[in-house]
Amino acid sequence: MKEKRETILLGGAGLLIGVIAVLLVKLGNPANMGFCIACFLRDTAGAMGLHRAGAVQYLRPEIVGLILGSFLLALGRKEFSPKGGSSPVTRFLLAMCVMVGCLMFLGCPFRMVLRISGGDGNALLGLAGFACGIGVGVLFLKKGYSLKRNYKQTKAEGAALPILTLALLLLAVIVPVLFFATEAGGGPGGSHAPLLISLAAGLIVGAVAQLTRLCMVGGIRDLILFRSVRLLMGFVGIFAAALICNLAFGFFKFGFAGQPVAHNDGLWNFLGMLLVGYGSTLLGGCPLRQLVLTGEGNTDSAVTVLGFLAGAALCHNFSLASSANGPTLNGKIAVVVCIVIVSIVAVANTFGKEKGR
């Protein structure tokens, strides 16, 4: 009975998040990009000058909102629990690899769902790759894959990144000249909803995701591992609400060619998201979940978020990121290399001698 209630709660949360995501597009965010953790972290990396791709630079208030929304609700629910120390360097590395996959596909799992709900057929290939990647990750989980235990940390350590993100946003508002920002019409970074609305949307979605433990990777993983559809309902809710809103606003356009901020190279859409599903399963959650856990004081997730930022910078500094024109050669090589790296991490932490148990 309780499980049924939780499943309905997750579906409802998904519906709310789906509506908010499309409203953000209506209010100025790029098409099918109401939310995209990978794209927004990439834009944020650009805003700080970590990369110099002029089209994708903007300190996204949604990111700050997501972390703070989770942080505030976790404090209120006495679930703010600073922990960390579970293979942080490995997590940083995995996060960089996941970002390479995201920017090959042009979106995180969250945006993948939003792209499907906008009629982008390429994202269906992404979803297939994503599910395959999670399937491979689950094989290692079943064999005993573990990044070893975490340990209690101080409140200051747990709160460091949430507070730092707030400080960054305040700085961007007070001294905007310090940051890079794409001009309107200059690329995805130049398309955004008004700051306070973006921040509020992030706060709401961050809080809802903290409450419900929503996770795109967890949904498919638990379906494979435990035959449980509970977490998957969040996914379904987001898709359903975004689809209805996209149809209502006239945003829905089914097809493969000419989809917004996307390319139609099927193989690399598939492989990009395979890498994302594989790496995220080994990290214990999708990029959205990592932001939410960061808000709960999980410093391993905070390190993961920093890995995403570094990965995004790397992608644009070394021409690994795709564009509407398609993937780059460098990007293809990087995806293959990253799949190998993730596999080495998986094998080393599954069959390595030191079990730590």
Added chain:
Amino acid sequence: MIDARGRSCPEPVLMLRKAMTSKEASYEIMVDNRVSVENITRYGQHEGYRVTVEDREDEYLLRLEK
């Protein structure tokens, strides 16, 4: 007793599942976060066990009994 403290989702459930292959009438598992408490409770009940939770200041001892 299974010590799953410091393990993040879904490891504690997988540790329990592995232990459950021995088909014993009761199990004890220690965790230190509420997500794991929820996940283990759900899994235990699904497998036909009665689950009780003892709160021990940031740590939780879960007892599963047939």
